[in-house]
Amino acid sequence: MxxxxxxxxxxxPECKSNFRExxxxxxxxxxxxxxxxxxxxxxxxxxxxxPQHLQRQIKYFEKEDNRRPEYKLEE
Numbered sequence: 880m881x882x883x884x885x886x887x888x889x890x891x892p893e894c895k896s897n898f899r900e901x902x903x904x905x906x907x908x909x910x911x912x913x914x915x916x917x918x919x920x921x922x923x924x925x926x927x928x929x930p931q932h933l934q935r936q937i938k939y940f941e942k943e944d945n946r947r948p949e950y951k952l953e954e
Contacts, residue, residue, distance in 0.1 A: 880900070880919070881900055881905070881916055881919060881921060882919075886898060886900065886905075889905070889921065889923070891907035891909065891910060891912060892923050892924075892925075893907065893910055893912050893925075894907060894909050894910045894912075896908050896909035896910065897909075898914075898921075900916075901913075903915060903916050903917075904916060905921050905923075912925070
């Protein structure tokens with residue numbers, strides 16, 4: 880669940896319309912694009928549109944992050 884005040888400041892990066900929250904996603908009210916919410920943080924980057932090398936880097940570092948839990952940053 881995302882903070883309602885934060886949601887009032889966000890808009891769709893594609894068409895600049897408002898979002899509605901649906902399960903673990905923000906859904907644009909106009910174009911219908913869905914953005915994942917991870918640990919209360921909306922990911923407003925369309926990962927499908929990233930170049931292939933950046934997609935591979937994301938996968939690599941997510942896997943590396945799961946392998947080394949001792950390297951977590953403190954809040």
